[in-house]
Amino acid sequence: MTPEFSRTERVDQIGVAERTVAIAADPGERAALATRFALISLDRLEARFAVRGEAGAVIATGRVRGEVTQACAATGEPLPVSIDEAVSLRFVADPLAGEEEVELSADAMDTLPIENGLIDLGEAAAETLALALDPFARVPDADAILAAAGVIGEDQVVSERGAFAGLAELRKKLEG
Secondary structure, three states, X not given: OOOOOOOEEEHHHOOOOOEEEEEEOOHHHHHHHHHHOOOOEEEEEEEEEEEEEEOOEXXXXXXXXXXXXXXXXXXXXXXXXXXXXXXXXXXXOOOOOXXXXXXXXXXXXXXXXXXXXXXXXXXXXXXXXXXXXXXXXXXXXXXXXXXXXOOOOHXXXXXXXXXXXXXXXXXXXXXX
16 A cells, blocks of 8 residues: 655665755645545645764654644534644665663664665654644633533533643642
8 A cells, every 4th residue: 555645765775874855745745635634624745864874774853833623522623733843864675673671761862664675755744743743632621612502511611721720729728
């Protein structure tokens, strides 16, 4: 299956000297990815990678940027979201060969496969964007909208000051 946003690089064309690869999804690719990731729209997806070969692997580091519109998880209202994610990837021929369970540090690279002598920076960018999305994104006034619609009671509305604002006020009363 070919991904909606595929930008492949031949591994045999990637040397040890770092080079920059910039990619951007076209309108058709963005529409297909919006459907795949259940977005209202995907208005921009671009990435810039520094790519280099290293001991049987390809290392790609850089940034993925995007502009999406998600549906609020509570109300369905459109919610514009900007994505700007740092990415560190290591492409290897067989990502599972000889691997034992290891604990990864925060700066560990994600490992992706080299398939048929190719790496796919487009699919890597798309997956990075998808993972950066909040699966339970909510518009700032979601509780007020739900209360006005009668879905939740006024006593269930979380203040814009935060879910724990009431507890903080109670603590002040008890301490003071």
